[in-house]
Amino acid sequence: MSETSIVIPYADFREQLLTILEETFDNVHGAYLDPGDSFFTTLEGVSAEQASRVVGTCGNSIAGQVKHVIFYMDVAIQYMRGENPGRQDWSISWQTVEVNESEWTTLKQELRDRQEMIVGMIKEEPRSVDGDFVGGAMALVAHTAFHLGQVRHALCMLGE
Secondary structure, rough: OOOOOOOOOHHHHHHHHHHHHHHHHHHOOOOOOOOOOOOOHHHEEEEOHHHHHOOOOOOOOHHHHHHHHHHHHHHHHHHHHOOOOOOOOOOHHHHHOOOOHHHHHHHHHHHHHHHHHHHHHHHHOOOOOOHHHHHHHHHHHHHHHHHHHHHHHHHHOOOO
């Protein structure tokens, strides 16, 4: 069986990736979210008290979900820079449970900062694009979307 190669111009891949990331964090385009379901829109009305409530039996809170996404994005950024951060202690990413208003504001800003950093890196002309980059981009979208769903489900469980 012969292997067939299909070449996708990076500009096309980048445009679609940026559209999906924009939908995930800010502006719904209808690719997979409903209006008002993006990450920052979801977090907009969440207070530190709400973000600190443990939901379910796993001991996680909305603040913990956001901190975990930031941790994941930090690792992704290192890989995108061509670095290998090595094995991660993912339990560290779940240590945040409760936050005060100042810490909650900072946490949301850190999420924004990471999102902007990743978008900036994607917009740069790449030195090379390989399977690791494409797979990493897909994993970033899937992982972030999953935790956005977790946050939205937590808000439902909290009756918010």
